[in-house]
Amino acid sequence: MAKNVLGSNLEMCCEDPVTGFYRNGKCDTSAEDQGMHSVCVEITDEFLAFSKSTGNDLSTAQKTSGFKGLKKGDRWCICLSRWMEAHEAGKAPNIYLKSTHISTIEFIDREVLNKYALDATM
Numbered sequence: 001m002a003k004n005v006l007g008s009n010l011e012m013c014c015e016d017p018v019t020g021f022y023r024n025g026k027c028d029t030s031a032e033d034q035g036m037h038s039v040c041v042e043i044t045d046e047f048l049a050f051s052k053s054t055g056n057d058l059s060t061a062q063k064t065s066g067f068k069g070l071k072k073g074d075r076w077c078i079c080l081s082r083w084m085e086a087h088e089a090g091k092a093p094n095i096y097l098k099s100t101h102i103s104t105i106e107f108i109d110r111e112v113l114n115k116y117a118l119d120a121t122m
Contacts, residue, residue, distance in 0.1 A: 043072055080108075
């Protein structure tokens, strides 16, 4: 069973819409997930605009894949590098630590994670 950044079992991020690299609702990751979709966040309008401006439009529905598009308040597993870019730009969304994969702590300091934590602190 995958672990979260707190060291306990990785919890569900979102099932509606279904998120995660494996589309199982969890921010589980592995070597085949080159984008490291490991960070469970609460989507904000500011983050959606930032992501769109950098070439990843998460707000527009894509009928071919069944993706309905995200809106403020949705939970979603985002790529680690995208969250870090958003953080550096002052646009990072808050994080659900219980649903964020443990591998994330290899790249983001615990203090930073705690600053954005919605559900717990480390």
